[in-house]
Amino acid sequence: MTSASFDFAPLLAPNLPVPAARWNGFPKYNFIGGHNDAERVPVDQLIAAATAVLRREGASLATYGLNSGPLGYRPLRDFLVAKLKSHAGITCTADEILITSGSLQGLDLVNSLLLAPGDTVLIEQETYGGALTRLTRLGVKTIGVPLDGEGMRMDALAAALADLKRRGVQAKYIYTIPTVQNPTGTIMGTARRAELLKLAQSHGVPIFEDECYSDLIWDGERPPALHAMAKGSGVIHIGSFSKSIAPALRVGYIVAGWDLLARMLALKQDAGSGALEQMVLAEFCAAHFNTHVPALTSGLRVKLDTLMEALAEQFGTSAEFEEPKGGIFLWVKLPDQVDTLKLSQAALAAGVSLNPGPEWSTDKAFGKSRLRLCFANPAPETIRQGVAVLADVCRREFGVPARIANVERATAR
Amino acid sequence: MTSASFDFAPLLAPNLPVPAARWNGFPKYNFIGGHNDAERVPVDQLIAAATAVLRREGASLATYGLNSGPLGYRPLRDFLVAKLKSHAGITCTADEILITSGSLQGLDLVNSLLLAPGDTVLIEQETYGGALTRLTRLGVKTIGVPLDGEGMRMDALAAALADLKRRGVQAKYIYTIPTVQNPTGTIMGTARRAELLKLAQSHGVPIFEDECYSDLIWDGERPPALHAMAKGSGVIHIGSFSKSIAPALRVGYIVAGWDLLARMLALKQDAGSGALEQMVLAEFCAAHFNTHVPALTSGLRVKLDTLMEALAEQFGTSAEFEEPKGGIFLWVKLPDQVDTLKLSQAALAAGVSLNPGPEWSTDKAFGKSRLRLCFANPAPETIRQGVAVLADVCRREFGVPARIANVERATAR
Incomplete structure (x- = not known):
């Protein structure tokens, strides 16, 4: 049973990526x-969470978005409001959080919101490979900013921003993984974060803050998020439960003002992210995340x-x-x-x-x-x-x- | 806490859809x-399924794609191989099924595989609104084929195909919901299916068969899928568990030859669809789907x-x-x-x-x-x-x- 007898080759869209290899x-x-x-x-705790939440609210699976609307399961957003406040210093409401199918969907939504072919973004010189391949596929120019032991170097960022200004190029965002940088594992200190925000704001470039790994710090000491320090202004923040609970659960989130989330919701044409995973995570996290x-x-x-x-x-x-x-x-x-x-x-x-x-x-x-x-x-x-x-x-x-x-x-x- | 103090408006990508309204x-x-x-x-059965599958395989949530690779949880694909055979007459292997985040992701992947702006597709004149908005957003021309009590009218399709041939236009696919057509609720009979396949094949146009609703037939009598009748040649088939189990579980699937799935996997940059939902569904369906x-x-x-x-x-x-x-x-x-x-x-x-x-x-x-x-x-x-x-x-x-x-x-x- 193959499609070999019908030749799809002449019908394929142009510029497709290389086909995936078979998984072995x-x-x-x-x-x-x-x-x-x-x-x-935490298998036992996930079983207990699944049992409790399905017993209580399982019937709501009959409804797209449960009873929470398209931003995602409300108790999970409520957990995040509290968690982002206590862990990252972020003050936001449940209406400023969009649950996504992994933080990768967050990357895609932010990119769809802001980027068109030919656009330019600033990005850490060493960074998440999946972010780079996405930008390449979108036809977006990436300017890599060199790193040191505290992440993105501010002298290099200032030079890159000045260069763009000279050339009349508006960068669409500065993408950074400030806390446990991928792949270098550094943490940007608070003073440098302030410097980054100042530079970004003075050049009118928003910051795209990816905090996927920020829960996993050896000494547990996490600086305030850039989103927190900027009081949300000009910063879009994404995070994930993949690293802190389990990667096969595809649950991430975007923190941004409602004006931007309303735009991203219009782009998120998936009828909501998986409800069972959101329900189980919310139930689990409320009781066990901090231990x-x-x-x-x-x-x-x-x-x-x-x-x-x-x-x-x-x-x-x-x-x-x-x-x-x-x-x-x-x-x-x-x-x-x-x-x-x-x-x-x-x-x-x-x-x-x-x-x-x-x-x-x-x-x-x-x-x-x-x-x-x-x-x-x-x-x-x-x-x-x-x-x-x-x-x-x-x-x-x-x-x-x-x-x-x-x-x-x-x-x- | 809003992004109001930073003005994102000049940075937005062109041609964004209208922002979503607040959900009330x-x-x-x-x-x-x-x-x-x-x-x-089926709340009790879902709890039992979640408990059993997490107890047995919960630790595999630590791995993207569980131990099944990017096509999706293997036991769910195995269930589908059997179910598609018995319900729809489709003969395929587990490597010819890609689990998606709802059949909407299936729509998106097939569209990304085949469509570029300016392309033309044939589609039932009355059809799923979400399919229409996607095509509009992609800049694809839709030719609506009128329906009767058995779905797409073959005289109208033949005329539309002849007209395209005359104009030298290659249609990229014929999109059809043959079984419980959305919105008209009709079922295309086997003879008309054969006619559709013949027309499509003689014009070198593949069929995109959307079988979202095909489990929900009053008398339980479902004709063979177009994919089955064509022995897979020139037909891409999608389906879903949203209608038969619960829509908030975002689990759908694509049935196509590996050559096409390898292309779609390269486009599916989401690190897999939600694993817990796949696991629970597979466990539930194996025991209870048919009742x-x-x-x-x-x-x-x-x-x-x-x-x-x-x-x-x-x-x-x-x-x-x-x-x-x-x-x-x-x-x-x-x-x-x-x-x-x-x-x-x-x-x-x-x-x-x-x-x-x-x-x-x-x-x-x-x-x-x-x-x-x-x-x-x-x-x-x-x-x-x-x-x-x-x-x-x-x-x-x-x-x-x-x-x-x-x-x-x-x-x-």
Whole structure:
């Protein structure tokens, strides 16, 4: 049963992306994707939440949008109002929150709201690969702003904004992941956030703040959101439950003024995001969010330590990295001769998946010998084995790390 | 906390749709939307399904796509393989099914796969309003093919195809809702389906078959799907669980050859559709689908009878309609002087929502005095009251029905 006998090729829309490859299961050593720790999914509590909320309100599944309207399940928005206030300093009402099918739908809605082909946006030079591919597909120009240990560099942003002004170009937004930056794992301090807001406002450019990872901070100390510091003015904020509860639940949210949400609702032609997931999350989060997240985070921290130890052991000084402040990934620099696009192909053949740096950066040369390793999903022993396999592949392909890397390290430090 | 102090207006993308209105709860008499019967949501069975599947596989929520890959939860696809075979005669494998976030995402993916601005599609003259608004927004030309009591008229389709051929225009697809047509409620017979396939194939135009309502047939007798009759060649088939289980669960599916699904997967950049809903549905459906649906349908049939009786009583001969073969809506013709776009405004002010015909037709003049009434959601007594209110509003605005409609009817018939 195939469509082979009818030839669709001449009918396809122009400029389609490359077809997806067939899925053949996860690689043995899975260091990509935002997958989380299977042992930390709060299964019992989710069952209890599903049972309670379905018992109480299951009949409302007969209605699109339940009894909450198109912005999403009201108790979940109410939870978010309180959570965003206490965790991120954001003051908003339930009518200023739109529940989305993952924060990816949030990205799409904000892009649809603001962007047309040929537009220009400012974006962190190293950033979420999915944001970059979306912008490329939309025909939008991205200007990458270099990072340091606190995220986007303000001298570089000021220069980029001044350059655009000189050229008469209106940037549509500044996209930033200020808290647990993806992929570098940095946190932008409060002073720099103030500087960013000042620069953005003085140039009339809104900020698109992506706070997907902000719940996962080792010390639990999260600066106020840019949205909070700006009192909502000129900032669109998105977040997600994918990282804090479970990624397969596709529930994210957008925080913005009603004037913008009304525009985005008109673009969100999906008859609402999945209701059962919203109901179960709201029920679960009201009772358990504040105890679940620290337990999850401390487990992630152990896995990060395992990964960093394994890298030090297997790669020695060949693998350079800064310890991330939270999250689920480590951004690693290998020696200059390593091409991580090639490495990722060779590694995959050996059962190791990784994100090559060029896919996570606007500067392909800068990204060339860098890679992102996600550590949340594999068990500690799998992390150790996977890093050993990766070191073998890298050595075979690029001559580094030297075979005695761990000895080198012991003597060098 | 608004974005009012920052002016986004100059930054908005061109040609955005009209902003959504604030949601103020459902109208008292709700005859729009695909809402279903709240009393028929199988709450206890959904709780049991959620409990069982989370207990067994809840930990897999830590992984995007669970352990099933991007096509969707494998047990749900396996259920669909069997269900599509037994109910619709479709032979396909689990790799030829893509689970979507409602069939609306299916519409969007098929449109993204095939359509570019300026393209032409053939579509039933009266059809799903959401399909029409999508095509309009995409800048696609729609050619409406008139209907009769068996759906799309083949003489009209043949003429339309011949005319396109003469003009050298390649239609991108023929969109049809053959089983419980929306809004007319007709079912296309097997002979006409064969004729449709022959016409489509001889002109090299694929068929886009939307089978959202095909589970809800009063006598349970469903003709084979076009996809089945064509052995999959040149037919893309979509369906949904919204109508058969619960609309707030956003779970639909596309059946197509892998070559097309691989293209659509590349366009489906949402990291998968909601996993919990897929898991619970798969667990529920395997055990209960075949008993749940007839119970739901018989309840819907009672509500349809209530609506038809109420219309006869309140509107007499002023309301003309054919009894639908299944589904959740009735397509009604009022006297020519009634403008249902105006009627819908006046009715809404009185607490009655309805779909005006022009929004459900490519022929605005034909649709002018027609309307769609959904009967699945309101209780029988609410249906009766709502129709009475609607008759009052219609009489006030357009002078019909005459006040003694029910008497007229009693004497006239």
